[in-house]
Amino acid sequence: MKFYDFSPAPNPKRVRMFMAEKGIEVPSVQVNTREQEQFSDDYKAVNPHGVVPTLELDDGTCIGESVAICRYFEETHPEPPLMGRDAKDKAVVEMWNRRSEIEGFLSAAEAFRNAMPVFADRALPGVTGDVPQIPALVERGKKSMDRFFRKLDAQLADNQFVAGDAFSIADITAYVAIDFGGRVDIAIPEDCKNVARWFAQISERPSASA
Numbered sequence: 001m002k003f004y005d006f007s008p009a010p011n012p013k014r015v016r017m018f019m020a021e022k023g024i025e026v027p028s029v030q031v032n033t034r035e036q037e038q039f040s041d042d043y044k045a046v047n048p049h050g051v052v053p054t055l056e057l058d059d060g061t062c063i064g065e066s067v068a069i070c071r072y073f074e075e076t077h078p079e080p081p082l083m084g085r086d087a088k089d090k091a092v093v094e095m096w097n098r099r100s101e102i103e104g105f106l107s108a109a110e111a112f113r114n115a116m117p118v119f120a121d122r123a124l125p126g127v128t129g130d131v132p133q134i135p136a137l138v139e140r141g142k143k144s145m146d147r148f149f150r151k152l153d154a155q156l157a158d159n160q161f162v163a164g165d166a167f168s169i170a171d172i173t174a175y176v177a178i179d180f181g182g183r184v185d186i187a188i189p190e191d192c193k194n195v196a197r198w199f200a201q202i203s204e205r206p207s208a209s210a
Contacts, residue, residue: 003028004046004054010105010180012053013210014066017172020207022077026055034118039128050126067097070169082169089164096155096163096170103148104177111141111184138184145181149192156194167205175202 003019003026005012019026031037031052038050047054047064055063055072063069074083084090113119114137123133152174155162162170178188178199188195202208 001026001058002056004031004043004052004056005029006031006033006052009033009052010109010176011051011066013179014169014172014176015053015055015069016210017176017207018070018073018082018169020210021082021167021172021205022073022080024073024077036128038126050128067101067169082167082172084163084168093163093168093170097168097173099151100148100162100170100174100177103144103151104174105180107141107144107148108177108181108184108186109141111138111145111186112180114138114141115184142184142186145186146189148177149189149195153192153194156198161198171198171202172207175199175208 003012003015005016005028007013007030031043033052037043038047038052044050046056046062049064051064053064053066053069055069057063063072071083074081082093084093109125113123113125114133114135120133121129122131123137124131152162159165161167162174178186178195181187188199
């Protein structure tokens, strides 16, 4: 088994945090996306979409997409559960993970990929060129993140964690989204005290440094 990773990238970090919470260790291969190694013939044979991360199983099966990889590990290493315990719990965790991904993570990515010079001609993941940056999307991404912060703050007013009283993949996605946004100066608003409390709490978990 191999985990194709790039340490600075946010999506692989989501999986590394998930594995760390479960105590899973998998040999990793670094794919330097800054040097566009994800577009090499060798890596495209593993993941034709040209993105990280990818999990390659011992039988040669290659699983891309962070949540899909996490789902594999949830099934093979069910304890501690990070995707819910029963039908209702699983649905609530999935709901908040999706919200954290769509409203938080993708908003941060929109701002980041349209602001950073390294993505000047490839503002969408998995493409090598001909996708120019749109400066207006930086501001839109920041405004979307602000709305996400406020929704998350309301949720955390009555809950210790994003999806309730137990740490889950929803916390991982939201935490990485906020950390990612910080790279383009998107900070937790001062009046979002619940988010600030929660973010500090998650930052203290060993998995946060995975």
